Amino acid sequence: MVEAAEAGRSVRKARRSFDNYKTKMIALRRPDGTVTAPRKAMEKVTHEYYSDLFDSHAHLPSHEIEDDGYVVPPVPLSEMRHAISSVKNRTTPGPDRIRSEQLKNHPPILVNTLVRVFTRYLSECNVPPTQWKTRKTVPLFKNGDLHDIGNHRPICLLSAVYKLFTRAILNSFDRTLEHCSPPLPENSMRTLEWDRSGH
Numbered sequence: 001m002v003e004a005a006e007a008g009r010s011v012r013k014a015r016r017s018f019d020n021y022k023t024k025m026i027a028l029r030r031p032d033g034t035v036t037a038p039r040k041a042m043e044k045v046t047h048e049y050y051s052d053l054f055d056s057h058a059h060l061p062s063h064e065i066e067d068d069g070y071v072v073p074p075v076p077l078s079e080m081r082h083a084i085s086s087v088k089n090r091t092t093p094g095p096d097r098i099r100s101e102q103l104k105n106h107p108p109i110l111v112n113t114l115v116r117v118f119t120r121y122l123s124e125c126n127v128p129p130t131q132w133k134t135r136k137t138v139p140l141f142k143n144g145d146l147h148d149i150g151n152h153r154p155i156c157l158l159s160a161v162y163k164l165f166t167r168a169i170l171n172s173f174d175r176t177l178e179h180c181s182p183p184l185p186e187n188s189m190r191t192l193e194w195d196r197s198g199h
Helices: 002-006 011-022 039-053 077-085 100-104 108-124 160-180 186-197
Strands: 136-141 152-157
Touching (some): 077 108, 100 160, 108 160
Antiparallel strands (some): 136 152
């Protein structure tokens, strides 16, 4: 709430958000209307609800990707430093329990190690370790009936290292597209700048 006051935001909204955050889930309503309190039963209700909510029945055909000999460039050291410095502070850590502040207070050897590991995974197209993809989902109460699982918003807490890795992938895509895309004519650049400015 102190942060909200310093930022000029509503303290009342901050208090409401804090109260909702600390609201503990003590029981959940099953689809048949009955309320259950045991932890295992609530986990089952939560799993079934979100599995049904996020289930996709769309068929995606598989495609074979031919090796065109493209060599993935190494992750630049400066880019890794920038990715670490741009991580938000005071965020809840994921399953690896690594906080953003810990990443920012890293020794230089950590950056070099991450660059080497990320580059190897990208160049070999290897799937990252399972530990990186392990996530912790925390349901936060929004409003309404506390026993209704639909009134809880799932917050997914990911590994800090995995978030850096996905950012490295995105930056690699950006570099590749920028390298492969033909340069725009000068008048097109003016039009693009004009559209971005909204004038």
